[in-house]
Amino acid sequence: QIRFHSCAVVGGIQATDTSHPRNSAIRHLTKNLLQKYHKEVRPVHNWSEATTVYLDLFVHAVLDVDAQNQKLKTSIWYREVWDDEFLYWNTSMFDDIREISLPLSAIWAPDIIINEFVDIERSPDLPYVYVNSSGTVRNTKPIQVVSACSLETYAFPFDIQNCSLTFNSILHTVEDIDLAFLRSREDIKHDKKAFLNDSEWELLSVPSTYNILQNSAGDFAQIQFNVVIRRRPLVYVVSLLIPSIFLMLVDLGSFYLPPNCRARIVFKTGVLVGYTVFRVNMSDEVPRSAASTPLIEIFFTVCMAFLVLSLSKSILLIKFLHDERCSGQERPLLCLRGDTDADGTRMDPKAQLAGNTESPICQEHQAQSGTLKEVWSQLRSISDYVQAQEQADQREIEWLALLYRFDRLLFRSYIIMLGLYTITLCSLWALWSSW
Numbered sequence: 001q002i003r004f005h006s007c008a009v010v011g012g013i014q015a016t017d018t019s020h021p022r023n024s025a026i027r028h029l030t031k032n033l034l035q036k037y038h039k040e041v042r043p044v045h046n047w048s049e050a051t052t053v054y055l056d057l058f059v060h061a062v063l064d065v066d067a068q069n070q071k072l073k074t075s076i077w078y079r080e081v082w083d084d085e086f087l088y089w090n091t092s093m094f095d096d097i098r099e100i101s102l103p104l105s106a107i108w109a110p111d112i113i114i115n116e117f118v119d120i121e122r123s124p125d126l127p128y129v130y131v132n133s134s135g136t137v138r139n140t141k142p143i144q145v146v147s148a149c150s151l152e153t154y155a156f157p158f159d160i161q162n163c164s165l166t167f168n169s170i171l172h173t174v175e176d177i178d179l180a181f182l183r184s185r186e187d188i189k190h191d192k193k194a195f196l197n198d199s200e201w202e203l204l205s206v207p208s209t210y211n212i213l214q215n216s217a218g219d220f221a222q223i224q225f226n227v228v229i230r231r232r233p234l235v236y237v238v239s240l241l242i243p244s245i246f247l248m249l250v251d252l253g254s255f256y257l258p259p260n261c262r263a264r265i266v267f268k269t270g271v272l273v274g275y276t277v278f279r280v281n282m283s284d285e286v287p288r289s290a291a292s293t294p295l296i297e298i299f300f301t302v303c304m305a306f307l308v309l310s311l312s313k314s315i316l317l318i319k320f321l322h323d324e325r326c327s328g329q330e331r332p333l334l335c336l337r338g339d340t341d342a343d344g345t346r347m348d349p350k351a352q353l354a355g356n357t358e359s360p361i362c363q364e365h366q367a368q369s370g371t372l373k374e375v376w377s378q379l380r381s382i383s384d385y386v387q388a389q390e391q392a393d394q395r396e397i398e399w400l401a402l403l404y405r406f407d408r409l410l411f412r413s414y415i416i417m418l419g420l421y422t423i424t425l426c427s428l429w430a431l432w433s434s435w
């Protein structure tokens, strides 16, 4: 065991021995570079010269689009490159080392931040940067940015979002730190190689601008990248739009039933329940924001309003028809009652006659004129009743005609609304696909 141990130790020493010269060169170089380095000094010989920081950005993934809180979460790969005039060496003096990595904490670094960030950026704390022999420092890091963005949900699910990421130095003015693009702006704009394709969002482009922000503290250089993304709508079309259109078509089909049919109410109620269940199910699929309501939400509400309107119309119609039927049943009864009354009155004098055999003739005359009067009044009351009934019937018929007209109007509005819905969706889709 001891022999094995000593062997291992010897082996270890030998291994360090073989790589000893290079190892010492790199240590020597690092020591050399950092010995007289002051990281608190901006690395320029001439202080009036600005340090130019070159920025580059790859959008890697869109992690979350939160319309309710107006936040966008993206994963980006960010690179900054600058020249450090104090970090350079003669490669032939250091074993041809062209690049070494140095701890970021040991050298000067620009204080560039993203203006829109609203949450702690989660980026792995990478401790090293690369420096080459002419003093160019490269710092690359992946960042998860949660940025504030004004998200428009109006055209959901055919929406395009435009969120900006603005980089600038938090403290240094443009006289000290200037910004520039590492690649050409066209390259940055159309670079989608790093983007993960199979998410809900599709990267359209990353246009960028350089400008100088002037405020009371001075002029600041800033670079703005606009991340333009568009939603893939297929899943929403299949799960949201098509079912809603089907429900509307079913509802439209109910106009095919005669308007005075009671089954229509049952049918409409069924559709209304179906619609409610559908909306409750879909409520978390539709993004909500206080600023803008999605157009399809408005459409759902309008559809519901139409459903309720036509349902109440059907109920009204059935009520009128029911009234009519009731009065239709009552009428013969009344007539019958009238007949029995008339019979009774007619029988009465006869009974009187039968009862009073010794009655005088004038009495009979009186009785006869009494019955005539009674008949007359009965006839009048009947004719009054019939007239009133006719008037009521007339009014009912007018009401019914009005309701039937309303039914037709509603049907036309349904058609118009469905047409508008379809046209709007198609134009939104056309706008979406024209990007």
Ligand SMILES: *[C@@H]1O[C@H](CO)[C@@H](O)[C@H](O)[C@H]1NC(C)=O
Residues within 6 Å of the ligand: 090, 091, 092, 093
């Ligand atoms: C680098 O060092 C070599 C050898 O020491 C020397 O010949 C050469 O001139 C130096 N180059 C520069 C740019 O100083």
Ligand SMILES: *[C@@H]1O[C@H](CO)[C@@H](O)[C@H](O)[C@H]1NC(C)=O
Residues within 6 Å of the ligand: 098, 132, 133, 134, 135, 136
């Ligand atoms: C160091 O990197 C910069 C930028 O990539 C390049 O322009 C320069 O030529 C490199 N220097 C050496 C000595 O390779």
Ligand SMILES: *[C@@H]1O[C@H](CO)[C@@H](O)[C@H](O)[C@H]1NC(C)=O
Residues within 6 Å of the ligand: 162, 163, 164, 226, 228
């Ligand atoms: C994105 O928004 C910025 C302003 O924030 C605007 O300048 C730019 O034109 C917009 N880009 C697109 C493609 O809409």
Ligand SMILES: *[C@@H]1O[C@H](CO)[C@@H](O)[C@H](O)[C@H]1NC(C)=O
Residues within 6 Å of the ligand: 192, 193, 194, 195, 196, 197
């Ligand atoms: C995403 O798709 C584009 C073309 O649309 C392709 O160039 C790119 O390599 C794809 N990215 C990934 C990560 O697959």
